[in-house]
Amino acid sequence: MEGVVSKRLDAVLYSKETQEHIARVSACSAEIAGAMGLTDGEVQLIKKAAVYHDVGKHEVPDALLNKPGPLTPDERKIMETHAARGWSYLMVSISPIYLAGAEIAKQHHERWNGSGYPEGLKGPQIHLYGRIVAVADVYDALISDRVYKKPWPLDQVLHHFAEMSGILYDPEVIQAFLRLHGRV
Numbered sequence: 580m581e582g583v584v585s586k587r588l589d590a591v592l593y594s595k596e597t598q599e600h601i602a603r604v605s606a607c608s609a610e611i612a613g614a615m616g617l618t619d620g621e622v623q624l625i626k627k628a629a630v631y632h633d634v635g636k637h638e639v640p641d642a643l644l645n646k647p648g649p650l651t652p653d654e655r656k657i658m659e660t661h662a663a664r665g666w667s668y669l670m671v672s673i674s675p676i677y678l679a680g681a682e683i684a685k686q687h688h689e690r691w692n693g694s695g696y697p698e699g700l701k702g703p704q705i706h707l708y709g710r711i712v713a714v715a716d717v718y719d720a721l722i723s724d725r726v727y728k729k730p731w732p733l734d735q736v737l738h739h740f741a742e743m744s745g746i747l748y749d750p751e752v753i754q755a756f757l758r759l760h761g762r763v
């Protein structure tokens with residue numbers, strides 16, 4: 580079973596998101612986990628599992644992924660399927676990395692106040708790894724040049740996270756993240 584899972588993942592992993600994005604989200608997630616005092620084992624697990632956070636985008640059409648400008652409500656619905664799809668790719672595995680990846684894939688768009696997707700989970704209902712990767716993923720999206728947006732200046736990005744701590748993001752994750760940036 581593991582061979583089938585890993586072959587499938589190899590095929591899809593780098594097809595839709597840039598390798599740079601995947602590597603930065605993975606590294607940033609591990610840094611936050613370390614700053615939160617998680618064990619080395621968990622830090623390494625998050626680092627490896629976060630690589631799979633967007634693997635479900637494999638089945639989202641390129642036209643949507645690369646659309647310059649806001650998505651229509653119907654398009655957003657299709658885009659949002661990537662979370663549960665990624666989970667379904669990974670959850671058939673027995674490997675701890677893929678299983679952690681499954682939680683991360685499913686929950687990295689959940690938000691602390693319940694406004695996220697796919698399930699609208701709130702606060703600690705969201706797996707800690709999902710809460711950490713959420714911050715790393717948004718951070719990388721904000722500082723990067725995307726077809727639909729210009730990069731934000733770092734100050735503005737850090738301000739966003741400080742302002743949305745306890746609203747969109749787990750306050751403990753944000754505290755660790757801001758500490759890494761010398762802001763706490």
Ligand SMILES: [Fe+2]
Nearest residue numbers: 632633687688
């Ligand atoms: Fe995503």
Ligand SMILES: [Fe+2]
Nearest residue numbers: 604632633716
């Ligand atoms: Fe991502």
